[in-house]
Amino acid sequence: MTAKIITSPVGAKAQVTLPKSVREALHLKAQHDLVGFVIQGNRVALTRIEPVPSTDPFTNTEWKTIEQLAAQTPAATCENATESLHYLKRQLNRR
Numbered sequence: 001m002t003a004k005i006i007t008s009p010v011g012a013k014a015q016v017t018l019p020k021s022v023r024e025a026l027h028l029k030a031q032h033d034l035v036g037f038v039i040q041g042n043r044v045a046l047t048r049i050e051p052v053p054s055t056d057p058f059t060n061t062e063w064k065t066i067e068q069l070a071a072q073t074p075a076a077t078c079e080n081a082t083e084s085l086h087y088l089k090r091q092l093n094r095r
Helices: 020-025 060-072 081-094
Strands: 034-040 043-049
Touching (some): 060 081
């Protein structure tokens, strides 16, 4: 593997645009992809940060809908968390 040095100017607000070849090397495609900086002495390496998948069963939009549902209807009684999760998913699918 051959090392390459690619330059990019520092802007007025200390911002740097990542050159296309750097974005491609890091597989950065989406606007909200994350990068990390590894500092070792006077050197800095740039790396892609993989987001940790959420274990939340609902999206933010679904949570808002659930909150609205809770404010409108009497509370449901469920025997356990699994039953509660299934109940909420059914309610969301009805909307």
